[in-house]
Amino acid sequence: MAEAIAVEGLVKNYGSLAAVDGVSFHVPTGSVFAFLGPNGAGKTTTTEILEGLRARSSGSVQVLGFDPWSEGRPLHRLIGVIPQDFRFFEKITPREAIGYYAALFGTRPEPDRLLGRVKLEDKAHSRFDTLSGGQKQKLGLALSLVNDPRICFLDEPTTGLDPTARRAIWDVVRGLRQEGRTVFLTTHYLEEAEMLADRVAIINHGKIVAAGSPAEIIDRLGGAARLRIVAGREVADFVRSRFSNEVAVEGDHVDIVLHDHEEALAILSAVQASRLPWTGFTTVRDTLEDVFVRLVGRMDEGVLKSANGTPGNAA
Numbered sequence: 001m002a003e004a005i006a007v008e009g010l011v012k013n014y015g016s017l018a019a020v021d022g023v024s025f026h027v028p029t030g031s032v033f034a035f036l037g038p039n040g041a042g043k044t045t046t047t048e049i050l051e052g053l054r055a056r057s058s059g060s061v062q063v064l065g066f067d068p069w070s071e072g073r074p075l076h077r078l079i080g081v082i083p084q085d086f087r088f089f090e091k092i093t094p095r096e097a098i099g100y101y102a103a104l105f106g107t108r109p110e111p112d113r114l115l116g117r118v119k120l121e122d123k124a125h126s127r128f129d130t131l132s133g134g135q136k137q138k139l140g141l142a143l144s145l146v147n148d149p150r151i152c153f154l155d156e157p158t159t160g161l162d163p164t165a166r167r168a169i170w171d172v173v174r175g176l177r178q179e180g181r182t183v184f185l186t187t188h189y190l191e192e193a194e195m196l197a198d199r200v201a202i203i204n205h206g207k208i209v210a211a212g213s214p215a216e217i218i219d220r221l222g223g224a225a226r227l228r229i230v231a232g233r234e235v236a237d238f239v240r241s242r243f244s245n246e247v248a249v250e251g252d253h254v255d256i257v258l259h260d261h262e263e264a265l266a267i268l269s270a271v272q273a274s275r276l277p278w279t280g281f282t283t284v285r286d287t288l289e290d291v292f293v294r295l296v297g298r299m300d301e302g303v304l305k306s307a308n309g310t311p312g313n314a315a
């Protein structure tokens, strides 16, 4: 099956609130898909509908060819889930937890191999309530793999973790993809999505405001590339006097908006020839985070005009 997940026109109403408001997206098998959005955007609601834990109000949803709500039983054998804020029995150890999940699923995983995979071997016999936040999340990941799932749903698996624990989780996600599994990830860490995901969808107030690969989104919605020269105001004044490019002074550097790469070379040569002091340069592009902040920030001011039409139908 080429598509692991297909969602069309998904709506979830809580009373008068449309928490998910007409969302459509497709996730190819074997890819990492990141669902990005601020708190309250509708990420967990969507995720739980895909997992078959929550009924939808309308729209169509297929996960591995099943309707998760009416065909949950066969689907649950094929998916792995870590809920947001994963918790477990306080007095149980990771090794016991794996045995417990394996009994539920009727599978026979190798606990040490699973714990090794998430780098939790050394805590195999420690009680859950003595684990750090990162170790708890690693256990959640290990448990989501007990049934050898074809899709892993990870709802904010790295929120609040320290950089080392986050990296360990990223490594596992990359490994899952390498094995041909599909990963559906929610996060509000933009750089995480940019690094891990083949495709992302940015959701805000229940609507998708941008979708595509991180590079496509940046190309379509990001600002122009800039030449950044580490130099003072006199270099900015010099560039303004010679070129028509937009120039801004910020901190210890001067940013010059570029229309093409040749301009960067021409400007650098002119600055060099001017003998004004400068100590370095680089070119900078918007990151997914820059695009996100602009998109979500503007939308909250109620003035979003998405580059390719109205928000909500970008998927």
Ligand SMILES: Nc1ncnc2c1ncn2[C@@H]1O[C@H](COP(=O)(O)OP(=O)(O)O)[C@@H](O)[C@H]1O
Residues within 6 Å of the ligand: 014, 017, 019, 037, 038, 039, 040, 041, 042, 043, 044, 045, 046
């Ligand atoms: N069971 C519920 N009943 C009523 N409102 C809910 C319920 N669950 C979530 N919401 C609301 O729906 C919106 C989306 O929530 P959620 O899907 O948890 O967002 P996210 O995971 O992106 O932070 C929020 O406004 C939240 O308060």
Ligand SMILES: [Mg+2]
Residues within 6 Å of the ligand: 043, 044, 045, 084, 155, 156
């Ligand atoms: Mg959530």
